[in-house]
Amino acid sequence: MSRDAILGGIRRGLRRGPLPEDQAMALRARLAAHPRHLLPARTRLPRPALIEQFAGYLQREFATLARVTAAGDVPGAVADYLAAENLAPVLVMAPHPALRALAWSQQPRLTIREGRAEATDVIGLQHGYAGVAETGTLMLPGGPERPTTLNLLCETEIVVLRASRIVGAYEEAWDLLRAEGGGGMLPRNVMFVTGPSRSADIESVLELGAHGPRRLHVVLIEDDPAARD
Amino acid sequence: MHVTSPQFKQNADRAMADVGLQTALARTQAGFPARRAAAVAALPEFEALREAGKQIKDHSLAHLDFYLDTFAANVERAGGRIHWCATAEAARDAALAICQEAGARTATKGKSMISEEIGLNDFLAANGVTPVETDLGEYILQLRHEPPSHIIAPAFHLNRADWEASFRAAHRDLPADRVFSERRDILAEARARLRAQFLAADVGITGANFLVAETGSSVLVTNEGNGDLTQTLPRVHIVLASIEKVVPTLEDATTLLRLLARSATGQDASVYTTFSTGARRPADPDGPAAYHVVLLDNGRSAMVGTEFQDMLRCIRCAACMNHCPVYGTVGGHSYGWVYPGPMGSVLTPSLIGVDQAGQLPNASTFCGKCESVCPVKIPLPNLMRHWREREFERHLTPATLRRNLALWAWFARRPAAYRLATRAGAAVLGILGRRRGRLAYLPLAGGWTEGRDLPAPEGDTFFARHARAERQRVGG
Numbered sequence: 001m002s003r004d005a006i007l008g009g010i011r012r013g014l015r016r017g018p019l020p021e022d023q024a025m026a027l028r029a030r031l032a033a034h035p036r037h038l039l040p041a042r043t044r045l046p047r048p049a050l051i052e053q054f055a056g057y058l059q060r061e062f063a064t065l066a067r068v069t070a071a072g073d074v075p076g077a078v079a080d081y082l083a084a085e086n087l088a089p090v091l092v093m094a095p096h097p098a099l100r101a102l103a104w105s106q107q108p109r110l111t112i113r114e115g116r117a118e119a120t121d122v123i124g125l126q127h128g129y130a131g132v133a134e135t136g137t138l139m140l141p142g143g144p145e146r147p148t149t150l151n152l153l154c155e156t157e158i159v160v161l162r163a164s165r166i167v168g169a170y171e172e173a174w175d176l177l178r179a180e181g182g183g184g185m186l187p188r189n190v191m192f193v194t195g196p197s198r199s200a201d202i203e204s205v206l207e208l209g210a211h212g213p214r215r216l217h218v219v220l221i222e223d224d225p226a227a228r229d
Numbered sequence: 230m231h232v233t234s235p236q237f238k239q240n241a242d243r244a245m246a247d248v249g250l251q252t253a254l255a256r257t258q259a260g261f262p263a264r265r266a267a268a269v270a271a272l273p274e275f276e277a278l279r280e281a282g283k284q285i286k287d288h289s290l291a292h293l294d295f296y297l298d299t300f301a302a303n304v305e306r307a308g309g310r311i312h313w314c315a316t317a318e319a320a321r322d323a324a325l326a327i328c329q330e331a332g333a334r335t336a337t338k339g340k341s342m343i344s345e346e347i348g349l350n351d352f353l354a355a356n357g358v359t360p361v362e363t364d365l366g367e368y369i370l371q372l373r374h375e376p377p378s379h380i381i382a383p384a385f386h387l388n389r390a391d392w393e394a395s396f397r398a399a400h401r402d403l404p405a406d407r408v409f410s411e412r413r414d415i416l417a418e419a420r421a422r423l424r425a426q427f428l429a430a431d432v433g434i435t436g437a438n439f440l441v442a443e444t445g446s447s448v449l450v451t452n453e454g455n456g457d458l459t460q461t462l463p464r465v466h467i468v469l470a471s472i473e474k475v476v477p478t479l480e481d482a483t484t485l486l487r488l489l490a491r492s493a494t495g496q497d498a499s500v501y502t503t504f505s506t507g508a509r510r511p512a513d514p515d516g517p518a519a520y521h522v523v524l525l526d527n528g529r530s531a532m533v534g535t536e537f538q539d540m541l542r543c544i545r546c547a548a549c550m551n552h553c554p555v556y557g558t559v560g561g562h563s564y565g566w567v568y569p570g571p572m573g574s575v576l577t578p579s580l581i582g583v584d585q586a587g588q589l590p591n592a593s594t595f596c597g598k599c600e601s602v603c604p605v606k607i608p609l610p611n612l613m614r615h616w617r618e619r620e621f622e623r624h625l626t627p628a629t630l631r632r633n634l635a636l637w638a639w640f641a642r643r644p645a646a647y648r649l650a651t652r653a654g655a656a657v658l659g660i661l662g663r664r665r666g667r668l669a670y671l672p673l674a675g676g677w678t679e680g681r682d683l684p685a686p687e688g689d690t691f692f693a694r695h696a697r698a699e700r701q702r703v704g705g
Contacts, residue, residue, distance in 0.1 A: 002315045006524075006530055014293075019292065042272075142515070147515050148516060185444070186446060191501060192498070201384055203253075205412055209416065210454060211454040211455040
């Protein structure tokens, strides 16, 4: 069988048989402990600086940002963004309880459908699970409340994120998911998104809007008391 | 893929006369190093992370059997399937069988060097499954029936006129008088074209940058989003990955990801870094119903425990070729197979044989730049030297070279004769080049002097000068 041939070849190279049980136990312990390696200093900043760094890197990577002081301001911020960009106010929204709880009815301009994105959808509204300040990145684990297609199919993706969910390092984002996720198994899809899609395949010149969204807009809810001056 | 590595010299001659290629090389060989340098300068921990990355890969390789088994078990726990493939042929068969089982007519593809290595596209097409490359660079190469010339920028060698001509020739249903006034117009046409393919495909095939044993995940890094559309929309997702891609944990993968984008494109992070784990869960609104990992050996397990094991640390960032003066002169196609540049010069002889690829490790100035930028510290020049030695041992080196080396060795083992010969040589060359101070032609070294002059010796050898200086020092 191929598996045995491949593993046998590796073991011949390593000049040993299958790992002795004590060594296998040590490796299983390493997997269970999943130790961190060096974390860059830029992930260890005080919270206000961390949030500013997140905002800075996010925009450097060609995403746009709107900051609101309370969740109640999100529908207005979304409507304003679409108006300013001259985009038709028709959205497909992630069926996430935090998004559903918002007062969308106060924005009669908006037409909203809930669910996954289809090929015909132009604007997607996604729920941000966490932000990684290290690189200005959004962590978007897929699932019933956060369809993966919302990250990919629409020309414009809007992500609503709470500042209290911004962490310094990717490792901290993984720890959030491990603590809150479903019992030791990752969601089928975990995306880290840093800016809108792009390509430099034509003459090594960067162009935005390859196969994924052309625009990425983040509405940040400033809900983190530790981040206020 | 047709191998032209034995014709490296002829390939290189042709490449150096190719004006379009030289324009493209001038562009990229300046851009990539500058962008990498800026990203590295912005992260003070980069050097320490290189060491951490090396250690993670060394640890993974020292326990590769254990981690592969753990990875396989966790893929199956998450509802996926593993296909262990010892050879390229087995991997092709496995991928085709999955496509046929799914009744697939088309398969969209993310960029995968393993796919190139096993020659998957031609095989699928010959068996009734149409492969559609969706990475922008790979897409145009498929239209032009060309192999990639770079492992992360596969079509860097093409210029805008090539893009326009290929698109006009391939997309005949679009108005012939349409204008491509900017690069953006080319990109927009590809986006519209491929969107329909993404939606229609039955199977999506991607590579993997890493495999994570702890969770049974494959990790895919892209900027375009094509890889994610490929692995999200079709009913079936096939991951093509070689065995050395496995690392233990999410933390290990995360550290390597800090190195990858910076070393490759000079980005802090690529736009999309996606961890895929198994098939769609019952409550998921989207994603593939089936998830397969085709795990390829194809000669890699035989590298474990040899001096070439270090090469299995490679994370395919392309920093070595982006900084290589040889690659920068001859481009990727000259190397004659899938993997070009310094990493290719080490890996290719391992995978297709030193008899086929022996010229590649000789195509190096040993300047050491590749090793100095490698994010996992692979001693590339040393490994190329090992291949040169193996090639020599197996009598694959050309006869003239062997004769001249033997002649040099005879003198080198006889210091008195060596000194006499070099003294005579230096004196003769000194007289010949006295007038101009340099020599434009040397008998037996015409190839060397064709591109540059040799400064004429000033009539004395290093030995003689050193001895004189020593006598003065002792005497004084």
